[in-house]
Amino acid sequence: MTHGDLDFERLFRDAPALLLVLQADAQFTILDATDAYLRATFTERTRIVNRGLFDVFPDNPDDHSATGTRNLRASLQRVMARRAPDTMAVQKYDVRRPDSTGGGFEERFWSPVNSPVLASDGHIRYIIHRVEDVTDYVRGSLPEAVQHEPSDAVERRNQALEREILQRSRELDALNRNLQQINEALNAEIAERKRAQNWLSELLRSAPDGIIIVDREGRVVLANDQAGLHFGYTPEELMGQPIEVLVPDKQRRVHAKHRAGYISTPRRRNMGEGLELLGQRKDGSFFPVEISLSPIETAEGFWVAGIIHDITQRKQETEQIRRLNEDLRRHTVELEAANRELEAFSYSVSHDLRAPLRSIDGFSQALLEDYAAQLDQTARDHLARVRAATQRMGVLIDDLLELSRVTRSELHPEAIDFSALAESIADELRHTHPARQVKVDIEPGLQATGDGRLLRIALTNLLSNAWKFTEPRPIARIEVGRYVAEDGRSGFFVRDNGVGFNMAYAHKLFGAFQRLHTANEFPGTGIGLATVQRIVQRHGGRIWTEAAVDAGASFFFTLRSEASS
Amino acid sequence: MENKIILLVEDNPDDEALTLRALSRSNIANTVVVARDGVEALDYLFARGAHAGRDPEDKPAVTLLDLKLPRVDGLEVLAQIRSAPATRLLPVVILTSSREEQDLINGYRLGANSYIRKPVDFAQFTEAVRQLGLYWLVLNETPRDPPGAAR
Numbered sequence: 177m178t179h180g181d182l183d184f185e186r187l188f189r190d191a192p193a194l195l196l197v198l199q200a201d202a203q204f205t206i207l208d209a210t211d212a213y214l215r216a217t218f219t220e221r222t223r224i225v226n227r228g229l230f231d232v233f234p235d236n237p238d239d240h241s242a243t244g245t246r247n248l249r250a251s252l253q254r255v256m257a258r259r260a261p262d263t264m265a266v267q268k269y270d271v272r273r274p275d276s277t278g279g280g281f282e283e284r285f286w287s288p289v290n291s292p293v294l295a296s297d298g299h300i301r302y303i304i305h306r307v308e309d310v311t312d313y314v315r316g317s318l319p320e321a322v323q324h325e326p327s328d329a330v331e332r333r334n335q336a337l338e339r340e341i342l343q344r345s346r347e348l349d350a351l352n353r354n355l356q357q358i359n360e361a362l363n364a365e366i367a368e369r370k371r372a373q374n375w376l377s378e379l380l381r382s383a384p385d386g387i388i389i390v391d392r393e394g395r396v397v398l399a400n401d402q403a404g405l406h407f408g409y410t411p412e413e414l415m416g417q418p419i420e421v422l423v424p425d426k427q428r429r430v431h432a433k434h435r436a437g438y439i440s441t442p443r444r445r446n447m448g449e450g451l452e453l454l455g456q457r458k459d460g461s462f463f464p465v466e467i468s469l470s471p472i473e474t475a476e477g478f479w480v481a482g483i484i485h486d487i488t489q490r491k492q493e494t495e496q497i498r499r500l501n502e503d504l505r506r507h508t509v510e511l512e513a514a515n516r517e518l519e520a521f522s523y524s525v526s527h528d529l530r531a532p533l534r535s536i537d538g539f540s541q542a543l544l545e546d547y548a549a550q551l552d553q554t555a556r557d558h559l560a561r562v563r564a565a566t567q568r569m570g571v572l573i574d575d576l577l578e579l580s581r582v583t584r585s586e587l588h589p590e591a592i593d594f595s596a597l598a599e600s601i602a603d604e605l606r607h608t609h610p611a612r613q614v615k616v617d618i619e620p621g622l623q624a625t626g627d628g629r630l631l632r633i634a635l636t637n638l639l640s641n642a643w644k645f646t647e648p649r650p651i652a653r654i655e656v657g658r659y660v661a662e663d664g665r666s667g668f669f670v671r672d673n674g675v676g677f678n679m680a681y682a683h684k685l686f687g688a689f690q691r692l693h694t695a696n697e698f699p700g701t702g703i704g705l706a707t708v709q710r711i712v713q714r715h716g717g718r719i720w721t722e723a724a725v726d727a728g729a730s731f732f733f734t735l736r737s738e739a740s741s
Numbered sequence: 742m743e744n745k746i747i748l749l750v751e752d753n754p755d756d757e758a759l760t761l762r763a764l765s766r767s768n769i770a771n772t773v774v775v776a777r778d779g780v781e782a783l784d785y786l787f788a789r790g791a792h793a794g795r796d797p798e799d800k801p802a803v804t805l806l807d808l809k810l811p812r813v814d815g816l817e818v819l820a821q822i823r824s825a826p827a828t829r830l831l832p833v834v835i836l837t838s839s840r841e842e843q844d845l846i847n848g849y850r851l852g853a854n855s856y857i858r859k860p861v862d863f864a865q866f867t868e869a870v871r872q873l874g875l876y877w878l879v880l881n882e883t884p885r886d887p888p889g890a891a892r
Contacts, residue, residue, distance in 0.1 A: 522841070523839065523841055527808075527809050527837070527838040527839045528809075528838070530838045530859070530861055531753055531755070531756060531838055532755075533861045534755070534756065534759065534838075534859060534860075534861050534863070534866065535755035535756070535759065537861055537862060537863045538755070538758075538759040538762070538863040538866065539755075539759075540863075541863040541864065542762060542863075563862075563863075566861060567861055567862050569861075570860075570861030570862070574840075577840070581842070585842070
């Protein structure tokens with residue numbers, strides 16, 4: 177026999193139960209009923225099917241306290257709302273006798289249950305209303321003795337008992353309602369917790385750090401994806417494993433001992449205050465980890481949650497920083513050594529290189545003086561050239577020494593009266609070259625912050641240059657003043673109306689030994705502007721120039737602490 | 742000009758010759774004692790070693806001291822001169838090629854009376870020596886019997 181052969185309609189109608197099938201609509205239209213139900217309610221199928229429930233079964237109009245329809249409707253609505261069965265309290269719900277038996281209502285007590293029939297998509301297809309006729313039970317609960325009392329007394333007692341049963345029933349109903357609400361609240365809370373748990377476990381699973389939880393015995397009870405990735409396992413593979421499989425062989429015993437110690441006095445240990453350990457991957461390779469631990473209290477005692485950072489990269493970076501520092505330290509040492517060497521070299525140059533020059537010059541002069549009679553004009557001219565060359569070399573050595581000194585010496589910044597400094601240098605120049613007529617205009621009130629000695633060297637070089645290159649001018653003019661750039665930074669300038677130079681060569685100007693003029697035109701070593709630039713740079717400033725052939729030259733420079741007037 | 746002694750402490754024979762030439766060209770005819778290193782200079786001043794038996798009271802009117810010297814260098818010589826009671830007031834002029842700041846500072850700190858850098862140009866050198874001789878041998882007065890010497 178297969179299901180297909182079952183006559184469900186027959187089975188339903190003959191079922192020994194009082195069942196009513198309702199449409200889940202506003203009227204609760206009756207779709208079918210069992211024969212037992214029809215018998216119990218004095219109805220016929222054809223009379224009730226496709227009619228509204230409360231149309232077929234109205235309240236007893238003579239019973240003004242009747243609440244049957246109201247309670248039933250409320251129960252059915254609850255079924256609709258909750259899509260769950262609803263058990264009602266015992267109801268007094270009188271049924272209409274058929275007119276053939278005299279009409280009117282017959283008193284009945286019912287214990288109804290309403291159940292939804294859900295479609296696969298979850299919506300309510302039908303409601304099954306099942307009732308049990310408990311009239312006899314209600315009646316039968318009257319005590320035996322009472323049944324022998326006079327009938328009016330029995331009737332009164334009967335009524336009292338009925339009221340009591342109904343009252344109790346209603347109380348039960350209310351209690352049931354209450355329970356249902358509590359149940360619903362609990363269900364809602366369970367659902368909420370499930371959601372929260374899902375959320376938490378999702379977070380745990382996808383956390384960017386490795387997380388492993390072990391029980392008291394050190395067995396993994398949880399490992400997230402990242403923990404698996406760190407160690408080359410799937411999280412499932414780690415479950416139930418002793419945590420020591422993730423520790424290098426040699427350290428396993430010690431680790432197990434430490435773990436036991438930790439379990440006996442668990443405390444939170446944050447990242448960074450913990451040990452740096454080695455982790456062992458599934459393939460046996462090691463990697464450095466940093467681990468923070470926190471005890472978790474569970475029903476099975478303390479568990480321990482460990483958060484694991486793979487610090488390979490950090491280690492590498494730290495190592496790189498250490499190496500860079502090492503390099504830097506070595507370079508510093510080398511630089512210091514080079515500086516000391518340079519210092520010794522400068523001293524040597526200053527002292528030893530000048531001594532032979534002095535001999536050459538001195539004995540050439542001695543020749544000229546002591547053997548003047550034996551020397552012809554050519555010999556005297558040769559000796560004069562020897563002397564000129566030695567003296568030029570002397571100046572060269574001095575200039576080089578100055579350049580080196582300017583680079584090496586410590587800066588002692590102070591407030592400088594720049595105008596007065598320029599004024600005093602101009603005075604020196606006038607004194608050394610009394611024949612020259614040079615008009616020097618110095619802007620009054622110029623202030624600077626810098627190393628006084630170095631600034632004097634720089635400004636002396638610039639003014640000497642201006643002095644030198646204005647020589648061919650009948651009216652030589654030199655200007656010293658304050659310069660303010662568009663960005664508000666200010667500096668100084670030294671301007672002359674001398675022979676100037678071609679700007680195409682401006683980039684060569686500040687290199688040592690670079691000269692734009694022959695020594696015949698203008699003497700010089702080509703070190704002066706290199707020295708000036710070195711000084712300006714050591715003050716955190718820069719120097720640049722504007723010039724044109726035969727149209728004078730201007731030198732602009734800034735210092736870190738700008739001039740203010 | 743009475744015959745005051747000049748002590749020239751100089752290891753470079755060229756510089757020695759040029760200094761002597763500059764002195765003579767400046768008509769300074771004083772006796773010049775040449776010490777060719779620091780030890781020799783100190784031996785002369787304290788009448789010991791090669792100069793034992795010399796009257797130590799016969800002090801030079803001025804000592805021209807080079808800094809870079811074999812064995813004991815110029816600054817050390819200066820330090821010993823200044824720490825000995827007999828010589829601590831002796832006029833000492835540093836006459837050197839060096840223009841290093843450190844040498845200048847150390848020279849004066851140790852009690853040099855003057856610091857002169859030898860110019861490359863012989864004419865300038867002669868002029869420097871002439872002025873030096875004029876000042877220390879003619880113009881400058883030194884105590885005959887330094888108070889410290891009696892101790």
